[in-house]
Amino acid sequence: MNREALFQQIRKKKSFLCIGLDTDIYKLPAHLLAEEDPVFAFNKAIVDATHHLAVAYKPNLAFYEVAGPEGWESLAKTVESIRKTDTGIFLIADAKRGDIGNTSAMYAKTFFQTYDFDAVTLSPYMGLDTVSPFLAYQGKWAVVLALTSNKSASDFQYLTDRETGLNLFESVLKTAQNWGSTDQVMFVVGATRAEALKRVREIAPDSFLLVPGIGAQGGSLGEVARYGMNDRCGLLVNSSRGIIYASAGADFAQKATASAEKLQKEMETYLRQKGLV
């Protein structure tokens, strides 16, 4: 899926919502634990209840890896099921991998061939070598960490380069844009630093941004839209816990629909204001 196709999905659904599948077996509604694969059953119910409101899903790999081989079975079934349910979905592996050479090539193969993802989150610390094997896949994306939403993001991401005067996250945005086109590379920019989105847009006006940190982490959707939206929307805003754990009871799917719908309606407003729908 290229940038224009992703924008068309956003227009169609009047939404730039990404739903994070951080599915924790210890947080599932009790009645699902009788299922053969409770994690998959939960994910399927969430996707069935929300896919008309979301353009993307983002399984968080840590939550699958922790269960051992069975976790990867749940992930595989989830990916397959999403593909069947809605062919327009953009599917992101939130894996934050970052290695080089043949190792990086193996990770690309993992997420683009073994599993049918459209995109993978990657750490830029080792530079282009981390990302280039992913860009060899037609129609697939590298989602590069730039400015993250956590407290210790400032440990290194705000260090200022003596030569260019750019902070590290600004150097990443500037450099990584040259690694691939805006059809291949997008960036992670945390919503808790919405004012920083203004600066991000000066450096990367056309790139899609994956924005976590809405909801549980305290970011404001209005601020993100105000500073981050471009003429192709250019935003995928993620919410995880606020949607998938909206209720811990038997009504979790209905409550997930309601939470996703609330965000979608707000997103539709911003898309209209910008004349994009």
Added chain:
Amino acid sequence: MNREALFQQIRKKKSFLCIGLDTDIYKLPAHLLAEEDPVFAFNKAIVDATHHLAVAYKPNLAFYEVAGPEGWESLAKTVESIRKTDTGIFLIADAKRGDIGNTSAMYAKTFFQTYDFDAVTLSPYMGLDTVSPFLAYQGKWAVVLALTSNKSASDFQYLTDRETGLNLFESVLKTAQNWGSTDQVMFVVGATRAEALKRVREIAPDSFLLVPGIGAQGGSLGEVARYGMNDRCGLLVNSSRGIIYASAGADFAQKATASAEKLQKEMETYLRQKGLV
């Protein structure tokens, strides 16, 4: 295993060799493909043939993930088998994870509880939040990327901070030393930049360093020992392909022994020169 216990293993085996289990199903000797789990069979044979010469093994996660759930089965069996074969082995998951909060906690649980590793490689891009959940485990280690051995390491690792005059990799070394003790935090420093080890030792004199890049990647063991060794050795030098693919034939295990022995003998010389054995 703390720093002193790791040093005692090094003294006992007169070796600071780490063997990288980058086990690629497409590179296995043909006769192993008839085994029920060829990857595990290969790893077991390699470990049986080399564990008296090595203090650490480092499965490279990408090579297991690419096979889907079965790959994680092979990994689990490999870890279990190494524990049974040699209780003195230091076991590193080369996973290069890097996330925050509850996600990072899930990764720590994955590698320290679901799988019985001693250490995990981590990317420092998101700062302390990435590492702290790993440090909550007694006797376990975070292995933080500092200066890597690949060409594009210079994309960001050599950016110079305006305030401190430190390169990014130097900032990582300096900052991450404060995250935990030298019994908990070690650093990845690539061997292809052996002269940089001198600088690393100025900043982190007591830390253990995991040094990849010997052999296939062209680094010199002598240079690494010269610039990197401290009074507790302080080095784990990794070789992967040079040992595990020393032969593609039925004699792969014997050839792995020979390759590992050659490195061990050279390491013993440097340990003697330093008066450590």
